[in-house]
Amino acid sequence: MKKSIFILLICSVFLQKSTFSQNNTTSDVHKMQWFSDAKLGIFIHWGIYAVNPTSESWAFHNKHISHVDYMKQIKGFTAKNYKPDYWASLIKASGARYAVITSKHHDGVALWDTKMNDLSIPKLAPAKRDVLTPFVKALRDRNIKVGLYYSLIDWSYPDYPGFLKDSSRYDAAEDPIRWGKFLKFCHGQIKELLSLYNPDLMWFDGDWEHSAGEWRADYIRSLILKSNPNTIINGRLQGYGDYDTPEQNFPITRPALPYWELCMTTNDSWGYAADEDTNFKTPYEIISIFADAISLGGNLLLDIGPKEDGTIPAAQEYILQELGNWTNKHSEAIFGTIGGMSLGHFYGPSTLSKDSTTLYLFIPAHANGDITIKGLNSEIKNVSVVGSNTNLDWKVVGKISWSKVPGLVYIHVPENVNDKYMTVLKVELKSPLSLYVGKGGL
Numbered sequence: 001m002k003k004s005i006f007i008l009l010i011c012s013v014f015l016q017k018s019t020f021s022q023n024n025t026t027s028d029v030h031k032m033q034w035f036s037d038a039k040l041g042i043f044i045h046w047g048i049y050a051v052n053p054t055s056e057s058w059a060f061h062n063k064h065i066s067h068v069d070y071m072k073q074i075k076g077f078t079a080k081n082y083k084p085d086y087w088a089s090l091i092k093a094s095g096a097r098y099a100v101i102t103s104k105h106h107d108g109v110a111l112w113d114t115k116m117n118d119l120s121i122p123k124l125a126p127a128k129r130d131v132l133t134p135f136v137k138a139l140r141d142r143n144i145k146v147g148l149y150y151s152l153i154d155w156s157y158p159d160y161p162g163f164l165k166d167s168s169r170y171d172a173a174e175d176p177i178r179w180g181k182f183l184k185f186c187h188g189q190i191k192e193l194l195s196l197y198n199p200d201l202m203w204f205d206g207d208w209e210h211s212a213g214e215w216r217a218d219y220i221r222s223l224i225l226k227s228n229p230n231t232i233i234n235g236r237l238q239g240y241g242d243y244d245t246p247e248q249n250f251p252i253t254r255p256a257l258p259y260w261e262l263c264m265t266t267n268d269s270w271g272y273a274a275d276e277d278t279n280f281k282t283p284y285e286i287i288s289i290f291a292d293a294i295s296l297g298g299n300l301l302l303d304i305g306p307k308e309d310g311t312i313p314a315a316q317e318y319i320l321q322e323l324g325n326w327t328n329k330h331s332e333a334i335f336g337t338i339g340g341m342s343l344g345h346f347y348g349p350s351t352l353s354k355d356s357t358t359l360y361l362f363i364p365a366h367a368n369g370d371i372t373i374k375g376l377n378s379e380i381k382n383v384s385v386v387g388s389n390t391n392l393d394w395k396v397v398g399k400i401s402w403s404k405v406p407g408l409v410y411i412h413v414p415e416n417v418n419d420k421y422m423t424v425l426k427v428e429l430k431s432p433l434s435l436y437v438g439k440g441g442l
């Protein structure tokens with residue numbers, strides 16, 4: 001790794017330390033490496049909400065259905081066509097390097113055989129078995145990092161204060177003994193997950209209902225790090241996580257933290273929604289969002305919602321396959337790269353090799369003509385199309401011999417080199433990337 005990039009990384013980690021997690025150490029640079037190289041993760045929302053077209057947990061919380069009727073769905077969760085090896089191979093084929101699965105959503109139903117209460121698939125659903133363990137194994141067999149989503153909120157647990165959107169059972173601050181009972185349960189489940197699965201990533205959700213002090217977020221973080229100092233924690237632990245977690249809404253500028261991940265649905269629902277939600281994003285839309293995320297130095301965590309029987313909906317299967325074809329063809333431009341140039345230099349996403357001598361340009365629409373790079377000080381050695389090895393012509397325009405401002409680079413992209421979804425150009429430089437960022441002029 002180039003010294004300057006390394007120093008930049010170290011500095012940004014110190015910046016993160018002061019603005020985000022109070023407990024990070026410099027070893028985080030090492031610990032976060034796989035995550036920042038991974039770029040693509042697949043999120044899985046699987047729970048009893050897949051039985052009827054209800055939203056995950058929110059359906060009863062927002063009173064679209066009673067809690068009693070919502071919970072009846074557990075009797076319809078069969079997992080009868082569940083093939084964890086097939087799930088994991090589909091994830092692998094998509095190009096994703098990690099997966100995050102809902103071990104328990106806000107409705108409190110655990111996918112594993114928790115000993116902390118009886119509300120679990122193995123105990124109450126016709127599936128009658130722990131469906132989490134075989135999936136974790138299938139991921140590990142394929143060298144895919146394991147992330148466990150765990151909802152801190154548990155609206156079904158009798159000692160959890162929140163329940164319906166406008167009613168609370170009690171106030172945690174006024175009844176610390178009862179809140180303490182809940183915490184014992186919640187921390188106990190986290191300990192179970194750590195000791196059973198040794199996750200590479202703990203992905204918390206629902207931290208917004210209580211403060212760091214109430215959750216005892218520092219204790220949760222220490223439990224995790226004591227169990228495995230390399231486990232990464234997402235950004236929903238009231239300031240005690242390792243990276244930022246924007247949801248659905250795409251950042252326009254680079255988030256302040258060095259590590260971040262956009263979690264996003266393939267349609268408009270996290271869990272399976274049958275025919276109620278067929279608003280699927282196209283492969284092109286997903287690929288272009290993904291390219292934007294990595295261009296800004298982040299990851300995409302793309303969600304799928306399997307049916308109660310374990311079948312992955314065809315529309316989501318298709319998206320993962322198409323995404324996989326594209327990521328495989330363009331893998332050198334994606335994995336192991338770092339975020340690219342700001343839009344002032346190129347009007348599209350870009351990434352950079354770690355030694356900063358190769359730029360990858362993601363062309364937003366089918367090109368048939370010239371694309372431009374502005375402010376490129378470094379000289380170009382070669383330009384080619386990723387995945388096809390076709391070399392392209394380029395030309396430097398408007399370079400004034402006595403000025404420090406570089407000329408404009410025009411690269412000619414003929415129609416016949418376009419990828420079905422998004423074409424990527426490889427621009428090899430004679431020296432590490434150097435950019436002019438001034439105002440032009442003399």
Ligand code: GLC
Binds near residue numbers: 045056058206247270
């Ligand atoms: C939200 C929702 C939840 C969903 C999650 C995914 O926080 O509460 O339903 O699981 O986002 O990021």
